[in-house]
Amino acid sequence: MEKPIIIPFDKVPGFPLPSVIGHKGNVIFGWLGGKYCICLQGRFHPYEHNMDMALCTMPVRLMAMMGVKTLIASNAAGGVNSDLNIGDLMILKDHIFMPGLIGFSPLVGLNDPRFGNRFVSMQNAYDQKLRQKAFVLAKNFGISIKEGVYLMNAGPHYETTAEVSLAAKLGADAVGMSTCHEVMVARQLGLRCFAFSLITNCSSLDLDNPLDISHSDVLEIGRKISEKASEWIAQLIDNLDND
Numbered sequence: 001m002e003k004p005i006i007i008p009f010d011k012v013p014g015f016p017l018p019s020v021i022g023h024k025g026n027v028i029f030g031w032l033g034g035k036y037c038i039c040l041q042g043r044f045h046p047y048e049h050n051m052d053m054a055l056c057t058m059p060v061r062l063m064a065m066m067g068v069k070t071l072i073a074s075n076a077a078g079g080v081n082s083d084l085n086i087g088d089l090m091i092l093k094d095h096i097f098m099p100g101l102i103g104f105s106p107l108v109g110l111n112d113p114r115f116g117n118r119f120v121s122m123q124n125a126y127d128q129k130l131r132q133k134a135f136v137l138a139k140n141f142g143i144s145i146k147e148g149v150y151l152m153n154a155g156p157h158y159e160t161t162a163e164v165s166l167a168a169k170l171g172a173d174a175v176g177m178s179t180c181h182e183v184m185v186a187r188q189l190g191l192r193c194f195a196f197s198l199i200t201n202c203s204s205l206d207l208d209n210p211l212d213i214s215h216s217d218v219l220e221i222g223r224k225i226s227e228k229a230s231e232w233i234a235q236l237i238d239n240l241d242n243d
């Protein structure tokens with residue numbers, strides 16, 4: 001970002017500290033792709049905060065209150081679809097929000113109309129125009145890009161082989177532990193949403209051939225791809241309509 005103003009999470013009233021290694025915990029204001037942006041270096045996963053969805057989505061509501069119109073979210077995910085390889089980027093076409101389906105939706109509880117309507121459509125949650133733009137840009141950029149459905153589990157454990165099979169049967173291409181709660185709140189606020197996963201590991205569907213996953217592997221793959229992904233997203237921001 002150009003002319004960045006970096007504010008650590010612990011200087012922002014009400015912000016909890018991120019506990020996940022690799023999440024730096026800064027809010028950064030600055031110019032990116034010709035637009036004034038806010039970047040969060042870190043996010044709040046429900047498993048870190050006793051499934052407190054209002055707390056975990058608060059930064060999205062705060063950014064919307066500050067005038068943000070588009071949310072771009074990234075995550076690390078395990079590939080379920082065998083077409084996905086480690087190091088691929090996957091644009092989210094849609095999601096399956098497992099905690100949300102069983103009552104851990106950030107919209108549960110009394111509705112505060114400042115944040116939007118009681119009942120929220122989640123159709124076209126991931127803006128089609130943005131997805132198409134991002135796909136073309138990524139191809140031109142030589143990025144190994146795919147599209148798919150992301151399934152959010154609560155974590156913090158990785159899935160068993162049988163759970164990965166379940167995710168595949170439900171129509172998921174990749175599994176992770178974030179993003180859906182943030183996108184849901186963003187849609188309630190009327191923000192345009194775009195999200196992509198970095199495939200950091202491939203999950204096994206074969207009970208007799210399990211594949212182990214470690215957080216350090218996830219971080220390592222993330223480091224390798226981050227520069228290219230950042231340039232891609234800067235180009236996407238550059239190409240955003242000003243409406």
Ligand code: HPA
Pocket residue numbers: 076077078079157158159175176177200201203213218
């Ligand atoms: N499962 C859930 N979350 C993840 C994974 C995974 O396989 N990889 C990175 N985040």
